[in-house]
Amino acid sequence: MKKRVTIQDLAKELNTTASTISRALKDHPAISKSMKEKVVDLAQKRNYKVNALAAGLRVGRIKTIGVIVPNINRDFFSSIIAGIEDLAFEKGYNVVICQTHDKMAREQQYINTLLSTGVSGLLISLSLESSSVSYIDEIKRLGIPLIFFDRVVEDSQVNRIQNNDKAGAYKAVCHLLDNNYRRIAHFAGPDHINVYKDRKLGYLEALTANNIRIEEELIITSDVSLDAGRASLEKLMQLSNPPDAVFSASDYSALGALLYLKEKGISVPQDFGLVGYSNENFTALVTPGLTSVDQHGMEIGKYAVKVFFEEIEEKEKMLPRTIVLDPELIIRGSSSRGEQKETS
Amino acid sequence: MKKRVTIQDLAKELNTTASTISRALKDHPAISKSMKEKVVDLAQKRNYKVNALAAGLRVGRIKTIGVIVPNINRDFFSSIIAGIEDLAFEKGYNVVICQTHDKMAREQQYINTLLSTGVSGLLISLSLESSSVSYIDEIKRLGIPLIFFDRVVEDSQVNRIQNNDKAGAYKAVCHLLDNNYRRIAHFAGPDHINVYKDRKLGYLEALTANNIRIEEELIITSDVSLDAGRASLEKLMQLSNPPDAVFSASDYSALGALLYLKEKGISVPQDFGLVGYSNENFTALVTPGLTSVDQHGMEIGKYAVKVFFEEIEEKEKMLPRTIVLDPELIIRGSSSRGEQKETS
């Protein structure tokens, strides 16, 4: 367990000083070519690695971007992360990923840790529990770029990359109406999360625009998990006048509903229509395929880092931006009555 | 963009010194109760956070565990991570997750970054490209606990948490034989990765044990992706004597095969049997359900951190351990000829 090689060790061995080594290693213009070569060779030979702690302490920041998401095993979030990584790597930044499991406490803890390790920026999608958020001001005060994506805070002056969830939901519900479903229920998520609020709004607007009366009993709010979806539909089917379709704010609860319908032998899409949200990979794999709304995760990720780099590269303070992408309805078997091409 | 609050700021305000603040904050026994209270209160009020860079530089290590996996959007890996997080949090450690996308270069880069930021330990599952690995000695030399899980290095003295992949494959193939499939092909992964090598061995042993001749043409090696699975099966079906079942080393290529079979109207499991590996969530969702081998990801994660904590808590150097878990065959529709209970 020897100590790690430092810049001093290299300096001693080359009869020079730490400064020269430091500069040579960063390809500083004022260092002779021959010296640079010697230094780089020796560094390699001795397997030298910068101590990012020391460098970061000095400079106040390290070339790492912190990403905080509710869950990493959602295809939506993992595509966002892939998008973030692509650009970040290109620019020589590393990405560390933290998952909150939708707990506000973990979100706060990770923010503290990441801040205290000197990350250069923070890209965050809120946990389900995070209705209000207290850390924004502090992050701003530290001058660290902060970008929210997908699940964003709404009332503050911050950067946001999000989908037009209202439009996505609107399209989804209109599609169900086009396929002659008439009593369309909605699985809603917590109202304090923008995406769920907006999806509900889109649902309501689509009904109103089509002169369909809104019935509160057809709207069920939950954590939109698979189990919640199954339970919600079970409850709805007890109604004297049950729905003939569900627009779910999440693919998972749509899947729960689908499994319930299969169990009960209710045929989808003939007797019941189903649309989910997020276009998770499994939606294409279940039978019938689950119609869903694709949110272009990769793009969201790319925009998020892009804004980050703009923030650190601009000298003068930029105004916070909100970038809104348009989601896309992906039609599959679960909602296509009449002409079904979909088989898988 | 004010500077962040330091321990010195607090010291000045309380007419004491940094040492006292530092000690009070860590609940050092030699600090008076009243002082501790004052310090903790003020720290809270001023929103003080330790500068982990500075503390880490001093101590040489930070309370963070680095986890490196090929991909985070596999259910298998994300359960492992969940297992790791559980225990790590309990002990006050943070977990940062990095994904290599199966690229050796990224693996090396992340190891460098994590080492240079002073993580306390490294939990690694190798990328597909990583046949030989050069960083082990260095990590050991630095005295940082190193634990491989699932995809491990085989020839060195390191900690390993892995599944008995041979046994899992053996069970899977025997199950196919029990269901009267006779020409069983195998989708193999790269041979330099232990898990794929062992799954192939299990396949071969199961055939041999049942007096079935091994035919090289029935073994197709690929990156076991979805596309590879489809392509591999397509190729196999061109043979003059095509197989009637596939044991795939990965759920993804099994899925590719399933989609191909559906397209061609070959009925599963009647005319063709299919078994995958890893028990990804989607295996329960496709129709017919895909028989697969569950690897107890959560347990693997828990063991991995457990070994990490043992390493840092023991004073004397412990010998590297290898922990082998037994996987479990999950039987679903895709391989159950005769008595099919499975419908989903």
Added chain:
DNA sequence: CTGAAAGCGCTAACAT
């Protein structure tokens, strides 16, 4: 119980 002082490894302004 508290303070003084040194130093972790690196960078950058300021020499030369």
Added chain:
DNA sequence: ATGTTAGCGCTTTCAG
């Protein structure tokens, strides 16, 4: 083109 020096914020030994 290279060296000198100071200091980032914290912990910890040693002294009181």
